[in-house]
Amino acid sequence: MSIEFDTRFGQELCEVFSAELGLVCSFMGEEGRIVASGMPERIGTTHAIAARIMRGEMDEYGVTKEEAAKSSGMREGVNMGVDFEGQRLINFGIAGPLETVRPLARIVRFCVTSLLRIRQEETHIVAAFARETGGLGKQMIEIAEDIDEVATKVADQHTLLTELQHGIRELSQANERIAAAMEETLAGATAASSEAETSQQRVRSSLGDIDEMARMVTDGRGLLLDLQNAMGNVVGVAQGIGHIARQTNLLALNATIEAARAGEHGKGFAVVAGEVKELSRRAGSASLEIRQTLEGLTGTAGKLVEQGDHSATKASGLTAETGAIADAMDHIRASLSEMVGRVTNVAGDATSIHDRSSDLSTEIDQAASGLVEFRTRLDAARLRLQELLSAGERLVVLTAEAGIETPETPFVALAREKAREIGFLFEGELAKGALSAEDLFDESYLPMAGTNPPQFTARFTAMTDRVLPAIQEAAKSANERVVFCAAVDRNGYLPTHNSEFSKPQGSDPAWNAAHCRNRRKFDDEVGLKAARNTNPFVVQSYRRDMGGGRKALMLDVSAPIMVNGRHWGALRLGYV
Structure with missing residues (x-):
């Protein structure tokens, strides 16, 4: 897991040194480029000695008062490399009396490495927690499904009892x-x-x-x-x-x-x-x-x-x-x-x-009466599980936004990347005049006769059939855990699916539900949450309806598709 220096923390530290001690200090990264400084105007410029330290030619370099007096471009002070787990992470430089600033630089180096170590431990803990939460999420989904099944049976039993009462x-x-x-x-x-x-x-x-x-x-x-x-x-x-x-x-x-x-x-x-x-x-x-x-x-x-x-x-x-x-x-x-x-x-x-x-x-x-009470409790338990599941999904989002590596990180990155590509692709189609904005954002879904489950077409369906397969198939093949990758508009309409799920419909509705998922509306709770989300991404766990009463446990990460600043829909990536 790579560790990056937090430039916001570095800037705050530089400002404290400047305000409390009257000393100017800076943090320099690759090629000696200043990333934080008590003199903000210097941010973005390079420092020659810092560049040598970052290349590993030396660990630190102190400029004495005499040496500074001989050079117009140098000031008395010290530059010191900060290493973490064998990697040169940053260079810290501070100007002032050498005998005063050298200990301060070493204290800063110690503090930075200690904070990095703490952050790394926190990252490991959060990542482990996220992994465990992901596993718990799957288990909670299974429990929720079991509760739903039990609730259904309880409802059936209640119906039978009602009939028996009569x-x-x-x-x-x-x-x-x-x-x-x-x-x-x-x-x-x-x-x-x-x-x-x-x-x-x-x-x-x-x-x-x-x-x-x-x-x-x-x-x-x-x-x-x-x-x-x-x-x-x-x-x-x-x-x-x-x-x-x-x-x-x-x-x-x-x-x-x-x-x-x-x-x-x-x-x-x-x-x-x-x-x-x-x-x-x-x-x-x-x-x-x-x-x-x-x-x-x-x-x-x-x-x-x-x-x-x-x-x-x-x-x-x-x-x-x-x-x-x-x-x-x-x-x-x-x-x-x-x-x-x-x-x-x-x-x-x-x-x-x-x-x-x-x-x-x-x-x-x-x-x-007992069954009614039991069903009420089951519903309450299901709601609590859903709340826990939502909390787990929010934790996945927060950890991913914080840059912490989790099992979901590769899929989040893939979904966001492909969503941006599709947005650019749609913008290009509009620019070429292949279709109008009204066509692209069409919501007049026309039913296809004789389809079961029902399928629909929109004015942009032909365009998506032409441009989306290459992107979606590439994303599906990017990781063996990926089950599907498909774009949906903001109403959950999925015009073009992966080829595996775009078979011509037959006479069996259950087979159609599993193999003919293109041109379908997925406007359930999960589908609409993914389609209408405008945050950078959203992660959900659910059981995917495969038809014939069969459901498959699925993790779903979706990222919004923006076209010229307008929300078109989302790229949904399902994986196991």
Whole structure:
């Protein structure tokens, strides 16, 4: 690591000597050129003795009072070389009495070398710290990515828990409806069971009545048969009466004839015969009516007997059917009793499920709240890591600006150099009239049809395709750690990329994202910070999106591209 003399420190020291001691001193560098002096007008002039000391011809040279008196160009004093780690770094010269200024010069030499040594140690410490910070930066990026991944999974889990919450609530509400329905069903089943038991008792009682009625019908049929037989007997008696009446009528007729023959003596007998005849007629009529009535009653009785037979048959069937109904009612009552038991169990289970669902919903709510809190803490941790990462990036910038060698120094120098070259190149294109300033700073990005990810063109794209590849490819090949080198405008639009990343697009968007990165807009946080930065350079660490969910850890140094004093964009250099 090369050490340079701090001329600002030298100038301040010279001014202190001049103000406090009234002595003139100077620091001389290569070829004896004065770089700091108590007499500022001498800065830039050369000193012959200092030139010899800087060439190593001598270590110091003292001019005595006598020697100074003999030479018009010399003054009494001493010039002394200041060495550091075997290298002649600077020459210190001081005018004045030799016995006074020589010790002062040696003190200055000691102080300068001590300060250089301290600065070197500080530089080593800062460089080591910068290296460690760079390593920590990579680790912090990886941690941040892990946090992002965990946060994404936590968000997914929270979404699932939210859906589960809704499902549990719906299940709980459904269980409430089921429990209410089960209570209604249980009440209905209990009432039905009670009604079935009552109906069973009624059917059993009715069955007894029907059996009794069937018995009475059967007994009535027997009575009707007896009645029918009795009426048959009465018909026979009536027929006998009719026969007697006919015989009596014949007898009366004979008596009338005999009375007529007897004349006056037979008149009384004729009256009796007439009455007997009338009685015979009436007995015959009565016998006929009785017979006719009995025949009608017998027919009716026959019909009653027939109906009785039919009723007895029906009664017997009704008894069997009523028995079957009684058995069915027994089965229904048993089934309803069993259903009541089962509904009671289901109602109990539904109540248990509802209670468990309520408990589970509460537990899920607590888990969801815990996930929200965890995600909040993850976001806070990610922000703190981002702040640490930004601080590390600022440290890299500060160490590079201080001239301290770090692993990023070569890339910073390369990016700044190529950014200046591109700026000069664009100025030349404007001067030649290849395009106008309006074209160069065009922001009307035209989408390219059928591209995925989308690509665009601007009015300066053709020019960058023509002039940038040589510079960008050279920068990419300058160091094996360099992954890409590309210019972007202030909006993150990248017109021309390295050939490796400028393939024609195909049908696979993931492949396109990794291999077709030209004519793309990289307007994410990292891309815009690089594109819009106007400081000498900026260093960032990030994971580069390679498409298909793949990301590559990348360090990015960018330097602004200025065109005739106007900020066009930046040269981005990505390396690992």
